[in-house]
Amino acid sequence: MQLVNQEIVLETKRLFLEPLRQHHAAALYPLLQDKRIYTYIPRNPPSSLEVLKQRYQRLECRLSPDSTQAWLNWVVYIKASKNCAG
Numbered sequence: 001m002q003l004v005n006q007e008i009v010l011e012t013k014r015l016f017l018e019p020l021r022q023h024h025a026a027a028l029y030p031l032l033q034d035k036r037i038y039t040y041i042p043r044n045p046p047s048s049l050e051v052l053k054q055r056y057q058r059l060e061c062r063l064s065p066d067s068t069q070a071w072l073n074w075v076v077y078i079k080a081s082k083n084c085a086g
Helices: 022-028 033-038 047-058
Strands: 003-004 009-010 014-020 074-078
Touching: 022 047, 022 074
Parallel strands: none
Antiparallel strands: 003 009, 009 014, 014 074
């Protein structure tokens, strides 16, 4: 585990996991356009990069709107390639 920019980053031998932030939208948007993943995700692909940025900005608070649930959303990077995996 590391602290980067005041946030915890989880690390394994192959992966980095970072808390989801608005700036991750650019890396995740192309991955989220693959319609095959919506077999498992009950929503449609984001309609635009801006829509995804706005969604991630709302999720950055890490709490549901009524503050009764903590949300732990992570972005996974492959260490060897530094590519976003999801």
